[in-house]
Amino acid sequence: MEVEYRNTLADVFRFNMYVLPRQRALQILGAAISLFLGHTIWSTVRHTDESLAMKIAVLIVLLSIILGIIGVITFAFTILSVVLNRSRHIIGGHRLVLHEEGIVETTSLGHHETKWQGVYRVVRKKKMLMLFITPISAHLVPTTAFESPAELDRFTDYATQKASDA
Numbered sequence: 001m002e003v004e005y006r007n008t009l010a011d012v013f014r015f016n017m018y019v020l021p022r023q024r025a026l027q028i029l030g031a032a033i034s035l036f037l038g039h040t041i042w043s044t045v046r047h048t049d050e051s052l053a054m055k056i057a058v059l060i061v062l063l064s065i066i067l068g069i070i071g072v073i074t075f076a077f078t079i080l081s082v083v084l085n086r087s088r089h090i091i092g093g094h095r096l097v098l099h100e101e102g103i104v105e106t107t108s109l110g111h112h113e114t115k116w117q118g119v120y121r122v123v124r125k126k127k128m129l130m131l132f133i134t135p136i137s138a139h140l141v142p143t144t145a146f147e148s149p150a151e152l153d154r155f156t157d158y159a160t161q162k163a164s165d166a
Helices: 009-022 024-045 052-083 149-165
Strands: 002-007 092-098 102-107 110-115 121-124 128-134 137-142
Touching: 002 137, 009 024, 009 052, 009 128, 009 137, 024 052, 092 137, 092 149, 121 149, 128 149
Parallel strands: none
Antiparallel strands: 002 092, 092 102, 102 110, 121 128, 128 137
16 A cells, blocks of 8 residues: 655644643643643732632743743744754655555655554544654654545555554
8 A cells, every 4th residue: 555645844743732642741841831830820819919810820820821822932942943854854745655574755855664563653634644653753644645545544554454463
């Protein structure tokens, strides 16, 4: 089975939005930052004469703004990485072939083979099929690369079966 597709910046963004929140280290870091910021903000507003509900509302709003800013900075670094061509092997044309032994990916920059034993997991989302090689790297196949939903189903089922059998 094979598919040809072109990854875009939007595909890389979708992948990062799927993978990054699921990383244990980032979850711990996010919890630590939230606790620190929450404590700092609460220490500031707890001595005011406002009601408890108002204090909690201020805490939630300020915490959301700060975490939003951190998210924007993270997104900016992702964009900067792509602009500086560090992701040029991801963005652009790809040809992915699934066969009995594993996966073969070909791009204008090279050729990469992975045996089925090296496939960490297969995840299908609405706009993307991800064949994970490690917990944080994957072959990203846009679902629009397939001519029909049935073709996408066959491709996904084959990859899932081969990865689980390995």
